[in-house]
Amino acid sequence: MQTFDLEEQGLRALNQTLHGQANDTNQTSWEIINPRGSHAIAVGLDAPIEVKIKGSTGYYCGGMNKQADILVEGSVGPGVAENMMSGTVVIEGDASQYAGATGRGGLLVIKGNASSRCGISMKGINIVVHGNIGHMSAFMAQSGNLVVLGDAGDALGDSLYEAQLFVRGTVKSLGADCVKKEMRAEHITLLQNLLNKASANANPEEFTRYGSARKLYHFDIDNAGAY
């Protein structure tokens, strides 16, 4: 385990060091101390390493991650794991806005709550939130899965494309073109798999699936009120 003191050594040195880890590195475990809400911690990683952040972070923690497994022992600011490609990012606390925005792969787990616009424009990422999510989550979400063990705020899945949303609790309101859908056997299997990976103890049968009604895929003047 290598320990990196962010306060003492600085952000540039941190990211440069982590970027320098090759695919065959034997220094696979890193611990970052004194993050103190700093922005852009562990961004753009591209190696199969484990990074543990001992405290809360600011914006874009784990942004554009590839391969790495990042654990935050605290809460995170806006845009955690934005545009993640692969790997995992696990947050033990809460997440601010835009968690997992535009993510294209990998798994983001938020053990607390996530604020508004969680999974906005997601493009293949899987997101599991143990708590609740805020309004406008999964806005224009294109693909991937968003799993919420708690409740969802207003306008869930507005202008949704092909992403799938699974919510165990209540949904305050659905956004334009987002509808409740049947939970078939393949969805139960998919959901159970995601819950297992996210260490979430929940029964997939208790969830409701939401997806796109696909009515806004082609412009139609009769649907103008929904735009």
Add this chain to the structure above:
Amino acid sequence: MDDHNTNRPRTMPIQSATFSGSVNAEIRRAAATGIYDIRGGGAKRKVPHFDDLLFLGASMSRYPLEGYREKCETSVTLGTRHAKNPIELDIPITIAGMSFGALSGPAKEALGRGATMAGTSTTTGDGGMTEEERGHSQKLVYQYLPSRYGMNPDDLRRCDAIEVVVGQGAKPGGGGMLLGQKISDRVADMRNLPAGIDQRSACRHPDWTGPDDLEIKILELREITNWEKPIYIKVGGARPYFDTTLAVKAGADVIVVDGMQGGTAATQDVFIEHVGQPTLACIRPAVRALQDLGVHREVQLVISGGIRTGADVAKALALGADAVSIGSAAMIALGDNDPRWEAEYNALGTTAGAYDDWHEGNDPAGITTQDPTLMARFDPIDGGRRLRNYLKVMSLEAQTIARACGKNHVLNLEPEDLCALTIEAAAMAGVPLAGTDWIPGRKRL
């Protein structure tokens, strides 16, 4: 007396200036279809432009440089403020962002070929980076757009500069659209979307909302790319003084200001014609913002929107820009709207020069299409050569003017080299009305 005498003088029919033929046609079209007009390109209305400015040239008080003999440099370096690897261009004319999807793969390749031969850069667009453009563009600017279609850290690292797109001149405050006809399997795959749907691009970024957030976003992009890449911020011609000020504050190395004549692949006609300011009106406020902050020339300014000739380039530089960017003109150089396809333009209900339904994917010239048959009409090698020639001509024209004004570098052109033909242009450009010392809005000397 016969009241119906056909020889009796009658009132001449007068068409309304307000309800003109084109206005009435649009009302009828809207009534028939129930949808606003969508088209490509920039503003077609007449607005004050570079044609309304003239260079004074050398005379008693200034001596000119000898054409073809005395050197007049055209090189420019972009991104000197923070980036480890600024972009060095041979000419101050770059190729603006145009997406793969809106343009065919061979068209993107031609842009890369032409720009590289001319020693300048090309720019990706809303849809990600293709191998065609990376492979053929020696210097490639990677756009970071609200949609983030195709965005990935590998392409971020293999580009030469990053352009954070906040807005564009054709539609400041609007997102993009690419209609289903052009969402081929390849385009859909790059954008993570189902093929054939009408694709909408968001109008604002998903993970930041204002200049304070953007500053942090730029920090993230710099950290991911090892502080190597120049970071541009592109804005539409909305509030150029404040937009430029805030872009500097957010940490931009380069600011791109795109006026309302700047083109788009597709958006509402009402947006193109009624939102945003003319390019000419944007330059001086943007330059003034840089000067007020003490970073003019340290943060470079790129101007786009209706640049067509070396004279336009020279005028933009004289007003304080460091470089210009061309989109529509580059497409015309490739062969867009060429009269050789007139019969086919007629069949589409239009004519060469006016064709702007690029979103429908039926471009006879094979440039703004994903149709394999139409695409096959376009030769990227020939297209690249044509673009190279055009860029060279523009550069030579700008040099000709600069020499005539006694400048040994095109960047040495200055507002004092200019006068304006109209009061409007004089006010916008901040140069005197021809034959006077009057700059509207400023105290007389």
